[in-house]
Amino acid sequence: MQYKYEDQGFSVIGISLDRDHLAVRNFMMRLDINYPVAMADVDTQVNFGRVFRVPTSFLVDRQGNILERFDGYVERSVFENRLRSALQLSGAG
Numbered sequence: 001m002q003y004k005y006e007d008q009g010f011s012v013i014g015i016s017l018d019r020d021h022l023a024v025r026n027f028m029m030r031l032d033i034n035y036p037v038a039m040a041d042v043d044t045q046v047n048f049g050r051v052f053r054v055p056t057s058f059l060v061d062r063q064g065n066i067l068e069r070f071d072g073y074v075e076r077s078v079f080e081n082r083l084r085s086a087l088q089l090s091g092a093g
Contacts, residue, residue, distance in 0.1 A: 009062065009087070010083065010087065010092075013036055013038060014038070015037070015038050015039075015044060015048075016038070017040050017054075018039075049069070053072040055070075056070065057069070058070070059082060059083060059086050061086070062090070
């Protein structure tokens, strides 16, 4: 999805709740993850709220506003439909 919508300003950023940087790096290599992954800190958890299910996904606009939160797995088609709506609202779609 990142490659499909990157020309409209969409990008994927992962946030890991793990504390072990090496384990996260190995996980990324094993799954061939091609997007940046940040290590969550206290501020991240405060800004995005507690994460109780993995994965938890967010649609965030360019100003940093959370447009939508998805707790747990969400079908790709559902996420992509919401993404397209968000891009259209922002004038990028």
